[in-house]
Amino acid sequence: MTRSLSAVFSPVVLASVVGGCMSGMACVAEADQGRLIATGGASSIEGAAGGGIIPWAVLAGYDEQGEWGANLFATHINLPDYTLDVAGMAMSYGNRVELSYAHQRFDLGSLVHKLSLPEDNLSQDIFGVKVRLFGDLIYDQLPQVSAGLEYKHQNDFLIPSLVGAKRDADVEGYLTASRLFMGAAFGYNVVVNGGVRYSRANETGLLGFGGDRRDTRSVLKEGSVALLFNPRWAVGVEYREKPDNLSFAGESDWADAFIGWFPNKHVSVVLAYARLGEIAMLDNQNGTYLSVQGSF
């Protein structure tokens, strides 16, 4: 099931969907897209609308009241010793509730031979739901505040269990706020996000959940700031705190600096430099992040 799903969301299929929209043909199930450009955000590596490594309070797609919105995305992170590939989708209704799915595949690269590992990759599936509780990204008095739950299932639990992980599936929650401040930096708009996550996922769940050192969930901070040069171009930074549940290796907090391009309401591209630090004993896992999203 998992394999067939990930085949459906392969980059090639995604590219053809995006290409169909770009060439001016009617997209499948064209929605009304009543929200302003870029307010559907990019796709985070866990599938929820947001930045790259954390969800924001915005919802996927461009739907306002009474409308549907959706997106497909593919993301590739190229690190010195590993690669992470993600493909997924999200849909939302009425700018109120969002459902998302992401499949992550983490290739272990050189570590496979060094340690004679039984598998050459780790993968997980993530099902998410996010609800906008109140407020608005741009209008109204209050910032947009959303809460989300993510069910994660690690698919190859042998390696995680050998390094001390306690379980192969778990649920985690997050609360996040986003607000656009008009003209806040030299006249340019600024988007600020801040959130907390309640999780015991090791390396977001790729190395299972809970560990020999700590098996309870931690409250983890995450946030980002983005500067909008105009409605279609954004640059920014993100930060995500991570727990340290396994004694075999340290787990670094993550950060990235990104540039996002939203040429229209059907396509967006995010390029980033990601500082993922130490992952499974190998340090300095800092590299490039590329994500392509098609919205309809």
Added chain:
Amino acid sequence: MMRSLRWLCVLSLALLAACAQQPPKDDSLYHALGERAGIQKIVEGMLLHIAKDERIVEHFRKVDIVRLRDKLVEQFCVEAGGPCRYTGDSMAESHKGQNLTRSDFNALVEDLIDAMDELKIPVATQNRLLARLAPMRGEVIEK
């Protein structure tokens, strides 16, 4: 000592009088938008985009467009700090019964931004005008 104190009193009195006479008004946005002529170009550009915008053009079918243009120019001028007086109806009054949605409001914002882009108005200046107009959404939608 006494002399300097006296001067201080005179100075502060003069300042107070100046303040009472002329409340300082920031008209820099009005000038940045090209004053009244520039604002009229923006409004007309926006109305031309609306005319081609099938999402919302229906709401303007029965509207006296020349009057609408004049009132919008007055309103943008006032919001930009210019020497104008708004003579139209209140926002709530003029949108009553239209039941405009959040999407309708955003469509108009997009048409306004397109018009300002065409006039090569810098993004920072656009943002200043949009920031003045955005708080009106509550009086415009769902009436």
